[in-house]
Amino acid sequence: MTEKVMAAIDGSQFSQAVCDCAAWASLALEVPLTFLHVNDNHAAPSEQDLSGNLSLGAREHLMEELSRLDEERARVAQEQGRLMLQSAKERATEYGVNAAGTRQRNGTLVETLEELQDETRLLVLGKRGEGVDQASEHLGSNLERVIRTLHRPILMVPDSFNRPEKVLMAFDGNRTTRKGVELLARSPLFEGVTVHVLIVGADLADNRAQLEWALETLRGAGHEAEGAIRAGEVESTLHAYQQEQGIDMLVMGAYGHSRIRHLLVGSTTTDMLRRTRIPLLLLR
Template structure:
């Protein structure tokens, strides 16, 4: 678990993914890998036209279709290489030395799962190519990745701004308690101001978490909020100019509902700043 891996595609979020992955790699002093996956569902390795029975014996037409599909795949691969090179130039300009480039043909989730053992942090945009420009809709692949990958995932959103203030959505669960330990120990957060925020039942004890974070040298502010989880957290984020939200991928009580259900999508869909998901 050494690399920061950044998923690069043709969406408008790629610039943000590059900048946040460069920031994270430098803070963690970790190698940065830029990854482009050519989706096999859109660009199959071999086209199969056998189901088109109406073609009959017109084999030349079938061959022409296959040739066109192969040409399309070659162009998509070349476009991916150009995107990777542009991403490399951007992260080098951001201060990363010797970023690595990888290109794969297959399923994004499967590709990331295969790389999970060498993954320290995954950076991905909240919208992929398939939903680019469609309001705030969360990309299908993004949701699948969040559910499948058991590593911290930084979901990039908005234009890059080097985080100065972070917020941990805390519910007292094992996951968020581990998150406290991560915030306390990780160089990713050293020197940043920290807001420790809970939504809901007053029995959530913030004292333990606040003490641990303060002992690590972080400046900590605590808050207990009432209301619905997503709007309250984002309202607080906007009011206090929080640059990055940290939350567990699993929890319990009201937080659990939004972290494993449809409210997870809403939390990220409404995001204007990056969200770091912990597993």
């Protein structure tokens, strides 16, 4: 089965950025691109029960009318989804992608993505869905559930996307982040991109050795690489470094390493997801 860049789109303000980011990733990775739109069959507001004081005939008529309205709503949602997918495909073609695929499913986004993850090399999706556009510090609940469920790299996109030139890897020297450095080093997604590695912690010999390993790994793969060790609180230190260096994409592990890691997104990751204004690649 051919692995693809899978891009989840909806009616939110983030979908254009998702299209552009997914097109860039598809071209860089040289893998096909598929746009996915899911009609959430649990998302429609429940109908108020108006039948209690009606006669049998009136109740039957009301149920038939509600059923007809549900069918019409489903038809409209299907057509809206088709138009979104067609628009996304046209935008990807303008970006240089040939023959992007489209899929429309009924169900929930998380369940659909879980079904498709065997053919997903990279998932691209917006920071929030169409229901929470205006809540700038609110993290879309779908995004959190997707991160908990999927075992594929996830690229979260804010409301605009530009091809990255400087990438920051949040690194702490543990096995997961060392694998992240190795993955980043060999990924064609970051060819020609300057990679920064930041350890948030004390400037100790062990941290200096870990940083040197990361930089040697990246430079050995042909990357221009820079690094630093900074003391401070993780989220604010990463943000300050990003601003200082003009970083335009952040790479992090999706979980901490506590016993509840399989139940909750790591708190640092959640904070960065909520506040970041640049794309964030989460490695699983």
